[in-house]
Amino acid sequence: MRYHEVIVVGGGLAGLRAAIAVNERNVSVAVLSKVHPLRSHTVAAQGGVNAPLGNHPRGHYDNWEKHAYDTIKGSDFLADQDAVIRMTREAAARILEMEHWGCPFSRTPEGKIAQRPFGGAGFPRTCYVADTTGHALLHTVYEQTVRFQQAAERKEMVLYPEWLITNLAVEGEECRGLVAMEMATGRLETFLAEAVIFATGGAGRLYGNSTNALINTGMGMAVPYWAGIPLKDMEFIQFHPTTLYGKNVLITEGARGEGGFLVNNKGERFLANYADSGKAMEVAPRDIISRNMTKEITEGRGFEGGYLHLDLRHLGREKILARLPGIREICLEFAGIDPIDEPIPVQPGQHYTMGGIDCTTECETRIKGFYAAGEAACVSVHGANRLGGNSLLETLVFGQIAGDRAAEYVQTKTQREQGKKALEETLARTEEKIKKTLNSTGKEHPSKIRDAMQDLMVKDVGIFRNGQGLKEASEGLRDLKERCRDIKINYKGRAWNQALVIALELEGSLDVAEAVVAGALAREESRGSHSRTDFSKRDDQNWLRHTLCFFTPEGPRLEYSEVRPGPFKIAERKY
Amino acid sequence: MGKITLDIERYDPDKKAQFFQSFQIPWEKRDMTVLEGLFYIQENMDDSLSFRTSCRSAVCGSCAMHINGQHRLACNTLFSVLKTNKVTIRPLAHLPVQKDLCVDMSPFWEKYEKTMPYLMPGSPPPEEERIQSEGQRAEIDVVIDCIQCACCYSSCPVTLTSKDYLGPAALLKIDRFLKDSRDEAKGKRLETADSPFGVWRCHNVYNCQRSCPKKLDPPRSIVNIKRGILGKELRP
Structure with missing residues (x-):
């Protein structure tokens, strides 16, 4: 049994920022991550991170209130206004901190942090590092964790890379720690802790056409869901308008922010033909553009196979090389296309999970000592649709808040190192389950069931949904859970047994997928990313509320909670 | 097919x-x-x-x-x-x-950690950002894209024969901070690179450059570091 005062699960931007906040208060901390922290999905974020710094010539009158309003309007008014205000008020401080820590932001002619326009934002407020902002931020924060580890004056900060968390140990209403598997050896270990922070990222890989890293299976949401914490607003799944056709590699919104055009097979900038995108055009919010692109494709104005063109040619060689070098590299390597000379074939693809582990503005959950932050959490600042550039911001702001609150909680706790027995019991149950999984003698490799789930989610729980399709999806998921009883794993060894990992995570993915479907089926309205063709209008009377989904062995159980209003008036969402 | x-x-x-x-x-x-x-x-x-x-x-x-x-x-x-x-x-x-x-990547990460891979500014942070001109920022453009994949490390013949050699990725990391106008620990960084297992172990085989999937140029960084070390020694 290992003991650390705080355990952070997840080594992306939210997790590492949380760990630093904990350690800054001289509380010992361990970061457990399924991959080495630098392999976390944060690294793939491209376009930038929002803060109303006003460094752009057109951004002079920007401030946190305008950033808050844009975010709330972008959320289709489902975000909690106090949470959004908390985030936008902290934004500038967090970004400046990243600069002070060494993040190599692109610069303005005055030498300040450069900013670019992004969808749904009234001012150019997206700070960027060319088109590799996530990479730069993650490496910067990881560098700082090395500095913290090398500093002698504080309690320890320890990294456990390549550990998969399988279960939480909860006693009464208090979190005692967790059980995890070291993937290199397959060995299970118990981790006793005073507080646990989950920053495990999104659940993009519930879908086949996702931009997400393959590690984003939703397991990090399933573990607390099983332990009794509800998942909130899971039906809100963001589809990014521009992913590389066929491969779904992300092509940043920054490409449109820098002036790229979306074009159909007639050579038209078709966004002009739709009321909701006619004015903002390529920098309308993601949900709107993804819907209009889907309409173009289904109405026959796409290219053969179902894609559209993102045309950057008019930006010119120099601008593409300076501002979008990563995009050019992706196009060259994965599609054999040079965007300097040719348009990029793009299609919408799953990109972000707005919902997540239900928590307060202080990242607390209903289990004492258990906190959540980042994409895994639902505070909620994104409501029904997230604005580009707000996810990196969320990880930094709420990562720090989660770390602060967890450390404070530990420092005031009087009874320590409780719950060893609960942990041992959880370990025994997990060991049992792993043995059972390894000894299963059915027919299918678990990846086949995962693939079927991903196809089903794309087909019935995608950009457009309807009651019939969602019911079919719900039944389909139940069938897939049945099929899980009949899997087969040939390799019985424990070291790097990736079939075992897929099987363990698949159970989590299927339960989280059920939460998405249950929320979507119940929500009989269209709001933000959730578009019901059978309920095409927003319905504030009945649905201006958050979905809370609780795990039960029989299936998801739904409750609802009020959206916290604030200074901004709820209005029709027009751009 | x-x-x-x-x-x-x-x-x-x-x-x-x-x-x-x-x-x-x-x-x-x-x-x-x-x-x-x-x-x-x-x-x-x-x-x-x-x-x-x-x-x-x-x-x-x-x-x-x-x-x-x-x-x-x-x-x-x-x-x-x-x-x-x-x-x-x-x-x-x-x-x-x-x-x-x-x-097991730990030898690779240990060398990364040895380079003090974090910005060391000489003064407490200002209220706003540290000013860095576009020209100064362009200096680091060629060294910030490393993804720490270890392609260079594994293709270097010296990392095979000298287990303590820092290797191309770690040396590139040193250069990343040497080139950053905001960093003021250049002396310490050159000292790390000037050790028996630093830049002088490089045999100019250039495998690192050929294998880098991000098209970075560790040999160029190694030359830059050598220049820094020699420049420092030449001055009184």
Whole structure:
């Protein structure tokens, strides 16, 4: 049994920022991550991170209130206004901190942090590092964790890379720690802790056409869901308008922010033909553009196979090389296309999970000592649709808040190192389950069931949904859970047994997928990313509320909670 | 589209057995990647095959391995680019193998940590950002894109013969901060690089440069560091 005062699960931007906040208060901390922290999905974020710094010539009158309003309007008014205000008020401080820590932001002619326009934002407020902002931020924060580890004056900060968390140990209403598997050896270990922070990222890989890293299976949401914490607003799944056709590699919104055009097979900038995108055009919010692109494709104005063109040619060689070098590299390597000379074939693809582990503005959950932050959490600042550039911001702001609150909680706790027995019991149950999984003698490799789930989610729980399709999806998921009883794993060894990992995570993915479907089926309205063709209008009377989904062995159980209003008036969402 | 033969060097830690195994897989589509080939084997032929992967878009650095004579990322290596349907895959070299294509990266990370890989400014932060001109920022443009995949480390002959040699990635990291106008620990950094296991161990083989999937240039950084060291010594 290992003991650390705080355990952070997840080594992306939210997790590492949380760990630093904990350690800054001289509380010992361990970061457990399924991959080495630098392999976390944060690294793939491209376009930038929002803060109303006003460094752009057109951004002079920007401030946190305008950033808050844009975010709330972008959320289709489902975000909690106090949470959004908390985030936008902290934004500038967090970004400046990243600069002070060494993040190599692109610069303005005055030498300040450069900013670019992004969808749904009234001012150019997206700070960027060319088109590799996530990479730069993650490496910067990881560098700082090395500095913290090398500093002698504080309690320890320890990294456990390549550990998969399988279960939480909860006693009464208090979190005692967790059980995890070291993937290199397959060995299970118990981790006793005073507080646990989950920053495990999104659940993009519930879908086949996702931009997400393959590690984003939703397991990090399933573990607390099983332990009794509800998942909130899971039906809100963001589809990014521009992913590389066929491969779904992300092509940043920054490409449109820098002036790229979306074009159909007639050579038209078709966004002009739709009321909701006619004015903002390529920098309308993601949900709107993804819907209009889907309409173009289904109405026959796409290219053969179902894609559209993102045309950057008019930006010119120099601008593409300076501002979008990563995009050019992706196009060259994965599609054999040079965007300097040719348009990029793009299609919408799953990109972000707005919902997540239900928590307060202080990242607390209903289990004492258990906190959540980042994409895994639902505070909620994104409501029904997230604005580009707000996810990196969320990880930094709420990562720090989660770390602060967890450390404070530990420092005031009087009874320590409780719950060893609960942990041992959880370990025994997990060991049992792993043995059972390894000894299963059915027919299918678990990846086949995962693939079927991903196809089903794309087909019935995608950009457009309807009651019939969602019911079919719900039944389909139940069938897939049945099929899980009949899997087969040939390799019985424990070291790097990736079939075992897929099987363990698949159970989590299927339960989280059920939460998405249950929320979507119940929500009989269209709001933000959730578009019901059978309920095409927003319905504030009945649905201006958050979905809370609780795990039960029989299936998801739904409750609802009020959206916290604030200074901004709820209005029709027009751009 | 025909078949591809993958010869994979494998290691079973339970039996302590190292062996080559050959798999024939269908070449499903023109733009099929080596990573997709490995998944095909794992999911359809042999679920004991282990390899690392995460982003599948060449930014996370997980899937570096030795493919047909060169260290590369499996995710952005198309079979069509290899121009043959016989592909030999081995784990990253000069690092202990854990299982199949998964190696123990800790020696690589230890060297990364030795370089003090964080900004060391000389003064407390100002209220706003530190000013860095576009020209100063352009200086670091060529050194910030490293994804720490270890392709360079594993293709360097010196990391094989000298276990303490910092290696190309760590030296590039030193140069990243040397080149940053905001960093004021240049003396300390040059001292680290001037150790018996620093820049002078480099034999100018240039394998690191050839194998870098992000097209970075560690030899250039090594030369820059050497210049810094000599410049420092020449001054009184």
